[in-house]
Amino acid sequence: MYSGKVRDLYVPDDTAADAAASRLLVVASDRVSAFDHVLEPGIPGKGAVLTQLSLWWFDRLAGGDGGRGIPNHLTGDEPPAAVADRAMVVAALDMQPIECVVRGYLTGSGWAEYQQSGTVCGIPIVAGLTNGDRLPEPIFTPAYKAPLGEHDENITFERTVELVGVENAETLRALSLEVYGRAAAAAEERGLILADTKFEFGLDADGVMTLADEVLTPDSSRYWDAAAWRTGETPAERMASFDKQIVRDWLSAHWDGAGEPPTLPGEVVERASARYRELLVTLGA
Ligand code: ATP
Ligand code: MG
Numbered sequence: 001m002y003s004g005k006v007r008d009l010y011v012p013d014d015t016a017a018d019a020a021a022s023r024l025l026v027v028a029s030d031r032v033s034a035f036d037h038v039l040e041p042g043i044p045g046k047g048a049v050l051t052q053l054s055l056w057w058f059d060r061l062a063g064g065d066g067g068r069g070i071p072n073h074l075t076g077d078e079p080p081a082a083v084a085d086r087a088m089v090v091a092a093l094d095m096q097p098i099e100c101v102v103r104g105y106l107t108g109s110g111w112a113e114y115q116q117s118g119t120v121c122g123i124p125i126v127a128g129l130t131n132g133d134r135l136p137e138p139i140f141t142p143a144y145k146a147p148l149g150e151h152d153e154n155i156t157f158e159r160t161v162e163l164v165g166v167e168n169a170e171t172l173r174a175l176s177l178e179v180y181g182r183a184a185a186a187a188e189e190r191g192l193i194l195a196d197t198k199f200e201f202g203l204d205a206d207g208v209m210t211l212a213d214e215v216l217t218p219d220s221s222r223y224w225d226a227a228a229w230r231t232g233e234t235p236a237e238r239m240a241s242f243d244k245q246i247v248r249d250w251l252s253a254h255w256d257g258a259g260e261p262p263t264l265p266g267e268v269v270e271r272a273s274a275r276y277r278e279l280l281v282t283l284g285a
Helices: 017-021 046-064 081-086 108-117 157-164 166-189 245-254 266-283
Strands: 007-010 023-028 087-091 098-105 134-140 192-203 209-212 221-225
Touching: 023 046, 023 081, 046 081, 046 087, 046 166, 046 266, 081 087, 098 157, 098 166, 134 166, 157 166, 166 192, 166 209, 192 266, 245 266
Parallel strands: none
Antiparallel strands: 007 023, 023 087, 098 134, 098 192, 192 209, 192 221
């Protein structure tokens, strides 16, 4: 029914119409995107890594590591065998049009804004921080989920309230900060920094705010090697990161952004593929 840059959504047609309408099959492909372009070729095994990581985190967050259970969109149904290792059967939710971003560290667009104005997404941040520094406390910096083809847009908490109502906005913020806190602590035990991440939530049939989409994957999060991190010394760009930085770096060096992006060389594809798998092993997922 829908093909995103990375994932394809299917509605099952093998069950009664009512039941089918309430479930979706989300299939993660090996496609990789950078700077909003889908690149050629894909990264072997990437779809499986994204799916396994999401399933592992959903399970932990549902109660596995002691905190209160975070409801998620998994139905418990087995996906079809042909896509077993890279698909999830989920409840079709009333998705909130908000990308729920939580940042624990100063980097990327947050660092750029901080240098200009001393704020991150409009939130004032203590002066004197440098690229890659830990923020005094994690912050919720929502973005409006733009319709297909448009860029997501950073918004204030007040704008979030206007879009989804005060109750939903406060629930989204509280859940996002809680999930980030628990995930960052779990990652730290494995020698990883969870610098920032993005969640999506939707309301289930009973009106319960439910964690959806993919969670805490290298596509939705920045994971860094904690051993390589030094406050004020190591710029974020040079940190060992477990996301698609390898692909972004190669593309920035070999493409000026005009026309179609060049084909990724085999060596870059192999390094990226290994890096995705390494995160799974490092986390013990
Ligand atoms: P992009 O290509 O920029 O990533 P996208 O996020 O829309 O766009 P994908 O991530 O490939 O594309 O596709 C996943 C889509 O499925 C998202 O639109 C997401 O909001 C939606 N989605 C995830 N979980 C659910 C759910 N439980 N119910 C309904 N929609 C969902
Ligand atoms: Mg997406």
